[in-house]
Each structure stands twice: as structure tokens, then as C-alpha cells.
Amino acid sequence: MAFDPISLTDDEVERVAQVRNAVARELPAGFVGPGLGAFAGNDQAFSRRLAELGLVGLGLPAEYGGQDSSAVEKFLIFEELNAANVPILAHITTERQTGPCILRYGSDYLRTRFLRDFASAKVSFSVGFSEPDAGSDLASVRTRATKVEGGWLVNGTKVWTTDAHLNDYFAVLLRTSDREDRHDGLSQLIVDLRAPGVQINPIILLDGSHHFNEVVMVDVFVPDEMILGEVDRGWQQAMAELAFERSYPDRYMSAYPVLADFLHGLGPMASESDYEVAGELTARFMAIRHVSLSLARAVDLGIPVTAEVGLVKLFATEFVQEAIEAVRLRFPAEIDPDSSWVTEAHLAKATMLAPTATIAGGTAEMVRTVAFRGLSGRDARLSAARRDIIQDTLIDIFQDHSTLDTILEAEKVGMARDLWNVVADAGLPWIGVPEQQGGSGGSFADALSMLRWSGYFAVSLPLLETGLLGAWLLAGSGLPVPAGPISVAPGSSADDLHVRRHGTTFLASGVLHRVPWARNAEQIVALVEVDEQWHVLSADRAAVTIEPRRNIAYEPRDRVIFDDLIIDTVVLASPGIDPAGLRLRGALGRASQIAGASQYAADLSLAYAMKREAFGKPIAKFQAVQHHIVRAAGEAELAAMVTAVAGQTFPEAPSLLHVAAAKTVAGRAARIVAGAAHQVHGAIGMTQEYELHTRTRRLWSWMSEYGTELEWAAEVGRSVAAIPNGELWPTLARVATERDREFAADPAVG
Numbered sequence: 022m023a024f025d026p027i028s029l030t031d032d033e034v035e036r037v038a039q040v041r042n043a044v045a046r047e048l049p050a051g052f053v054g055p056g057l058g059a060f061a062g063n064d065q066a067f068s069r070r071l072a073e074l075g076l077v078g079l080g081l082p083a084e085y086g087g088q089d090s091s092a093v094e095k096f097l098i099f100e101e102l103n104a105a106n107v108p109i110l111a112h113i114t115t116e117r118q119t120g121p122c123i124l125r126y127g128s129d130y131l132r133t134r135f136l137r138d139f140a141s142a143k144v145s146f147s148v149g150f151s152e153p154d155a156g157s158d159l160a161s162v163r164t165r166a167t168k169v170e171g172g173w174l175v176n177g178t179k180v181w182t183t184d185a186h187l188n189d190y191f192a193v194l195l196r197t198s199d200r201e202d203r204h205d206g207l208s209q210l211i212v213d214l215r216a217p218g219v220q221i222n223p224i225i226l227l228d229g230s231h232h233f234n235e236v237v238m239v240d241v242f243v244p245d246e247m248i249l250g251e252v253d254r255g256w257q258q259a260m261a262e263l264a265f266e267r268s269y270p271d272r273y274m275s276a277y278p279v280l281a282d283f284l285h286g287l288g289p290m291a292s293e294s295d296y297e298v299a300g301e302l303t304a305r306f307m308a309i310r311h312v313s314l315s316l317a318r319a320v321d322l323g324i325p326v327t328a329e330v331g332l333v334k335l336f337a338t339e340f341v342q343e344a345i346e347a348v349r350l351r352f353p354a355e356i357d358p359d360s361s362w363v364t365e366a367h368l369a370k371a372t373m374l375a376p377t378a379t380i381a382g383g384t385a386e387m388v389r390t391v392a393f394r395g396l397s398g399r400d401a402r403l404s405a406a407r408r409d410i411i412q413d414t415l416i417d418i419f420q421d422h423s424t425l426d427t428i429l430e431a432e433k434v435g436m437a438r439d440l441w442n443v444v445a446d447a448g449l450p451w452i453g454v455p456e457q458q459g460g461s462g463g464s465f466a467d468a469l470s471m472l473r474w475s476g477y478f479a480v481s482l483p484l485l486e487t488g489l490l491g492a493w494l495l496a497g498s499g500l501p502v503p504a505g506p507i508s509v510a511p512g513s514s515a516d517d518l519h520v521r522r523h524g525t526t527f528l529a530s531g532v533l534h535r536v537p538w539a540r541n542a543e544q545i546v547a548l549v550e551v552d553e554q555w556h557v558l559s560a561d562r563a564a565v566t567i568e569p570r571r572n573i574a575y576e577p578r579d580r581v582i583f584d585d586l587i588i589d590t591v592v593l594a595s596p597g598i599d600p601a602g603l604r605l606r607g608a609l610g611r612a613s614q615i616a617g618a619s620q621y622a623a624d625l626s627l628a629y630a631m632k633r634e635a636f637g638k639p640i641a642k643f644q645a646v647q648h649h650i651v652r653a654a655g656e657a658e659l660a661a662m663v664t665a666v667a668g669q670t671f672p673e674a675p676s677l678l679h680v681a682a683a684k685t686v687a688g689r690a691a692r693i694v695a696g697a698a699h700q701v702h703g704a705i706g707m708t709q710e711y712e713l714h715t716r717t718r719r720l721w722s723w724m725s726e727y728g729t730e731l732e733w734a735a736e737v738g739r740s741v742a743a744i745p746n747g748e749l750w751p752t753l754a755r756v757a758t759e760r761d762r763e764f765a766a767d768p769a770v771g
């Protein structure tokens with residue numbers, strides 16, 4: 022997939038700051054705006070003012086008065102406008118779709134005629150696709166253009182035409198000739214909404230507002246030069262236009278005002294379940310936002326993104342509905358649509374308009390089908406990331422050595438012993454650990470990527486425990502890092518280990534619970550409190566008693582018993598090395614493994630559905646099956662993205678908010694992906710001989726290790742509830758910069 026966490030250039034960061042300031046300066050004090058992203062209000066004067074500020078015509082070249090912005094810049098600016106709740110509907114269509122379409126397909130005449138006016142917001146457009154008998158099945162449009170001297174005569178009716186009563190033109194998809202294939206013979210004509218023969222009839226939305234219209238065209242003359250693109254080749258253009266429309270931030274930003282109101286309303290006395298809901302929504306919002314932003318970067322890089330566009334629209338629109346519903350369920354009273362309290366007014370409007378999210382711009386069902394087409398056109402395996410040299414090496418090793426047989430064998434004996442020797446020779450467990458500390462070097466992001474692939478291939482080894490946790494605890498506190506596997510006690514609330522000074526050494530007695538891989542480790546490492554200070558304890562495995570236990574992935578989660586052990590390797594922990602820091606690293610590492618296992622389960626489901634036949638065809642032909650696969654693939658991508666983004670904050674400034682969001686989103690992905698993947702597989706997925714369970718059992722285990730989805734969601738909720746009002750958007754909108762990235766790769770640069 023083309024989703025990769027991005028970092029912003031200095032110029033992009035600067036531009037966002039300029040836009041934020043410029044918009045704030047333009048708004049009267051206390052401005053709340055019509056808000057709600059896709060329903061942000063149509064105000065031509067305001068759009069023109071934005072144009073004067075250089076905030077319109079973003080993707081258009083300078084020769085047409087445009088700003089020559091990259092897709093990322095354009096995305097960020099639109100997001101800022103949405104976050105400020107300002108009215109942008111007067112120019113959103115030209116900006117989002119008509120401008121790019123005219124630029125790509127339009128004649129010189131159309132470019133000259135319209136693009137400058139788009140850049141100054143002097144001309145506005147509606148979208149002319151839907152008809153009374155053509156919605157999802159758009160190729161069945163009946164509006165027809167008949168060739169006449171110097172142009173075309175258009176007859177037909179378009180419906181649901183947003184703001185046709187306010188805008189100047191619309192680009193109409195219509196039939197220009199009859200062909201065997203209905204997708205041929207369609208064209209796009211630009212029709213003047215005030216031309217003779219055009220009648221605009223209002224259609225009032227269920228909240229009483231007027232956005233929709235029916236546009237009836239009777240013998241409307243359209244001159245030849247208003248044909249957009251090639252005659253009879255309009256279908257491909259229309260699809261490209263829809264792709265432009267689907268990937269804009271206004272989708273998920275439609276829920277932002279409601280979410281922000283809810284978050285601002287949470288005080289320190291909010292209930293745990295309020296924090297959980299707030300946190301889950303915020304975590305998903307952050308994930309969707311980063312995925313959408315990375316799509317914009319992929320567009321700038323010219324990477325094909327058919328499946329990604331579909332996924333982004335699905336993530337955003339389903340999120341909008343779920344967010345609005347979740348907030349409404351927690352609203353303490355009946356909602357008054359005429360309330361002067363903006364929170365209530367927003368919620369009333371959002372409630373009534375929420376269903377539009379998964380209908381406008383193509384229904385969720387159609388978008389999922391398109392996304393599936395994009396997914397199935399690719400290599401089902403190893404689609405999880407674009408690869409670099411480090412990834413290539415580890416993928417080859419994991420792929421060759423972590424097979425169903427070796428995984429099942431490891432589950433019996435506790436660890437894939439032979440594989441340990443191979444990965445240790447390649448230095449993989451110590452990726453992300455500085456060389457001077459006995460590690461293999463590489464960044465924190467490299468380590469997370471390695472863990473993701475270890476999850477993808479269900480590698481039965483203590484990789485997280487040895488490197489990001491064990492080596493960090495030991496080397497960070499001045500203890501040597503052993504050459505063998507390390508086990509780290511995660512810090513269970515049931516732990517009962519007491520360590521006290523014993524002359525120049527220490528005496529340890531008690532029990533540590535659910536210690537991963539303890540029986541296989543060379544050293545068992547734990548954080549222990551001595552004299553009210555955190556210390557790192559490292560014990561030889563042979564010096565303790567181990568009672569084997571396991572999780573449902575059949576990975577060791579042992580009881581480790583210290584029987585009055587005299588031990589001298591207990592040292593004061595360095596600043597930053599404490600249970601909270603360990604929990605953050607542990608949660609992020611598991612989230613990364615969950616992302617990988619989720620991606621594998623999604624890839625496996627796709628591969629299986631292409632092979633398995635029912636009713637005389639592969640089950641991948643059935644829409645219900647396609648939709649399960651898209652759902653699984655999408656959730657896996659969200660988990661991978663939010664985990665990588667949280668990783669960008671390490672090692673310098675680990676962000677509780679980002680890690681909490683990562684484990685929340687990953688926990689959700691684990692649930693949804695496992696469910697969807699099993700459904701696609703039917704009975705075979707439930708068998709030992711088929712490999713799906715090697716991933717789903719890990720998902721079910723890892724989702725609750727280092728904190729459950731709900732615990733972390735509440736953590737996100739508490740974090741955002743503590744953010745002062747004016748700081749919420751800047752906090753959520755923060756993206757790592759290229760400088761941060763350079764620093765993470767080589768702290769010496771900083």
C-alpha cells in the first residue's frame with residue numbers, strides 16, 4: 022500500500038502556520054462558523070477573500086494565477102480551513118475536482134476561460150453526475166447531448182445537484198452516442214446553470230436546509246468549446262473526478278466540530294467510559310488523518326492509489342457517522358435543533374446530515390467494491406509496505422524460516438530456536454539499539470518496522486523483549502547487553518517481587534507474572550523499586566524458577582519465581598527508564614506486531630478468496646466477501662500508520678498520546694481483522710492445519726498485552742481532555758518534520 026507516514030518539510034510547516042494565522046486574522050472574535058466539513062456553508066464573498074489571501078487555486082499552476090501547491094500542501098490548507106469551521110463550499114468543487122479535471126483533460130480554451138477565475142473564486146461549479154435513474158449505476162445516465170451546428174443540445178434531468186441554485190456552472194456527465202458498452206459514448210459538457218432551458222428546482226434536505234436541487238435541462242444549447250475532454254470518453258474522466266472528490270479532508274473533518282466540542286466538554290470529573298469513547302474517536306481521527314495525508318504525498322510522488330483513495334473515503338465517512346453517533350449517545354439531554362448553544366446546534370445538524378457521509382461521492386458499498394478492485398490487482402503477499410534494504414533482508418529471513426510448521430513447532434517447545442540463531446547472526450533483534458551499546462544500529466522506526474514484519478510472519482521469538490525493551494533497560498542503565506535472548510517482565514499488577522539491599526548486593530524474593538519468553542531467555546530483566554527508586558534488575562534465567570504459562574498465541578508467558586535470590590546486577594535506572602516508559606515501548610512494539618499480523622491476515626484472506634470457489638466462481642467475486650477483505654485491509658493499514666507515526670516521537674520525546682492512540686487503533690484492528698479474516702475463510706480458517714489461526718491467535722493475545730484497547734483509549738481521552746481549548750487542533754494536527762526524522766535517524770545531527 023502507498024500509505025507511509027510522512028514528515029513535513031520546513032516550507033510545509035511554515036505554510037500551515039501562515040494559513041492558521043491568516044484565517045484567524047480574518048475571523049471575527051468568537052467566530053464559530055457553519056462548520057461540519059462537507060457542510061461548511063457556501064459564501065462566495067468569503068471564498069474570494071480566501072483567494073486574495075492566496076488560499077484558493079492551490080493546485081493550479083502560477084500561469085493561471087494558482088498557487089502551484091503540492092497535493093500535501095493543498096490537503097493541509099483545506100484541513101486548516103475545515104478546522105476553523107469557515108465556509109468553503111463556494112470554491113470546494115472547483116478546487117477539489119473541476120480545476121484538476123480541466124487542467125488534466127480540458128482544452129486550451131477551457132483552461133484559459135476558467136482556471137484564472139477558479140484561482141480567484143470568481144466562478145463556482147456544481148457536480149452533474151446523478152439522475153433520477155442513475156445513482157450508483159452512473160453509466161446508466163439518460164441525459165443526452167445531440168450534436169447541432171456549433172455545439173450540442175442537452176436534454177435531461179440531474180438530481181441532488183448541490184448548490185446549483187448558488188453556483189455558475191456544472192460539468193454534466195451525459196450520453197453523446199449509443200455504444201454496446203454503456204461506459205463508452207459518455208461525455209462531460211460544461212453547462213451554464215443560468216442558460217436558457219435550465220430550470221433549477223430546490224430539494225429541501227431533511228434538516229430544512231437547501232443544498233440539493235433538481236436541474237432540468239430542455240434543449241439547452243452548449244457551444245462546442247464547452248466539451249470537457251474527448252467526446253465519448255467521459256467515463257474515465259468522471260472516475261478520475263470522483264477519485265479527486267473522495268480523498269479530501271472535508272470528509273473526516275465533518276465530524277471534527279462535534280468531536281472537538283465533546284473533547285472540550287470533558288472535565289477532570291468525566292467518567293471512565295467518556296474518556297474511553299473520546300479516546301477511541303480521537304485515536305481513530307489521528308490515524309485516518311495521517312493515512313489521508315500520506316495519500317496526498319503518494320499523489321505527489323506519482324504512486325498509483327486506486328485502492329487507497331477508496332479506503333480513505335471509507336475510513337473517513339464511517340468514522341464521521343460513528344463519531345456523531347457516539348457523541349449523541351452521551352449527550353445528556355434531548356437535542357434542541359434551535360439551540361443557541363453551538364455544541365448542541367452542531368450536534369443536531371450533524372445528526373441529521375450524518376447519513377449523507379456514506380452516500381455522497383459514491384456509496385460506501387460502491388467505494389468498497391472499487392477499493393477491492395485496487396487491492397486485488399496487486400500482489401496479495403508482501404503488499405504491506407514498500408521495501409528498503411533492511412526490510413528486504415529481514416523479510417527474506419522471516420519468510421524462509423517462519424513457516425506454518427516452524428510456528429507450530431515453536432508453539433510446542435516455546436520458541437523457534439533455530440530461527441533465533443539466524444536472526445541473531447543477522448543482528449535483527451538489536452535493530453534500533455545503538456552500536457556502542459552492543460546493538461545493530463538503525464533507527465527506532467527501523468526497529469518498529471522489523472517488529473511489524475515479525476508479526477506479519479508470526480516469528481516466534483522475543484524480538485521486542487530483546488531489543489527495544491531489554492537492551493534499552495540494560496544499556497540505558499549501564500548494564501551489559503547479553504548476546505542471547507532477553508525476557509522483560511511487563512509489570513503485571515499481580516507481581517509480588519521484593520528486592521532489598523543485602524550488604525553490597527541485593528536479595529530478591531517473590532513472583533513476576535506473565536513474563537514473555539522467560540523460559541527461553543538468557544537474562545530476565547525487570548524494573549523493581551528499591552528504596553523508593555526504580556532500579557533495573559537482571560537475573561540469569563538459571564538462577565530463578567520458572568513455571569510455564571502461555572497466552573492464546575501459545576507464546577510463553579511464564580511465572581518467574583525468585584526464591585531469596587542474592588543478586589548483584591541491580592542498578593539505579595537512568596532518568597526516563599521507569600514503568601511508564603517501559604509500558605509505552607511495550608505497547609508500541611505490540612501494536613507494531615499487531616499491524617503486521619493484521620496485514621498478513623488481510624493478505625491471506627484476499628489470496629484465499631481468489632482461489633476458493635463457490636457457486637461456480639471464486640468467492641472473491643461476491644461483494645460481501647470483497648467487503649470483508651477491504652475492511653480487514655483497511656484496519657490493518659490504519660494500525661500500521663498510527664504505530665509508525667507514534668514511533669516518530671521516539672526515542673527523544675516519546676508521546677503518550679501517540680502511543681496510546683497506536684495501541685487503541687491496533688487493538689481495534691486486531692478485533693476487526695481477525696473477525697473478517699475468519700469470516701472470509703469459513704470453516705477451514707478454524708483448523709490447525711490452515712495458517713490463519715497463527716495470526717488471529719496472536720492478534721487476540723497481543724491486543725490485551727501492555728494494556729487493552731479500552732485502557733489505552735481512556736489514556737488518549739484523558740490526554741486530550743487536558744489540552745487547553747486553543748491547543749486541541751494544533752496538537753492533533755501535528756506531523757513530524759523532516760528535521761525530526763533526521764534527528765531520529767541520527768541524534769548527533771540535532
Ligand SMILES: Cc1cc2nc3c(=O)[nH]c(=O)nc-3n(C[C@H](O)[C@H](O)[C@H](O)COP(=O)(O)OP(=O)(O)OC[C@H]3O[C@@H](n4cnc5c(N)ncnc54)[C@H](O)[C@@H]3O)c2cc1C
Pocket residue numbers: 147148149150151152155156157158180181182183377378380381382383384385386387644
Ligand atoms: C449530501 C449529498 C450531496 C450530493 N451531491 C451531489 C452532487 O452535487 N451532484 C451529483 O451528481 N450527485 C450528488 N449526490 C448524489 C450521490 O452521488 C448519490 O446519492 C450516490 O451516488 C448514490 O446514488 P443513489 O442516491 O441514487 O443511490 P442508489 O444508487 O439507488 O443506491 C441505493 C442503495 O443501493 C446500494 N447499491 C446500489 N447499487 C449497488 C451495487 N451494485 N452493489 C451494492 N449495493 C448497491 C447503494 O450502495 C445504496 O445503499 C449527492 C448525494 C448526497 C447525499
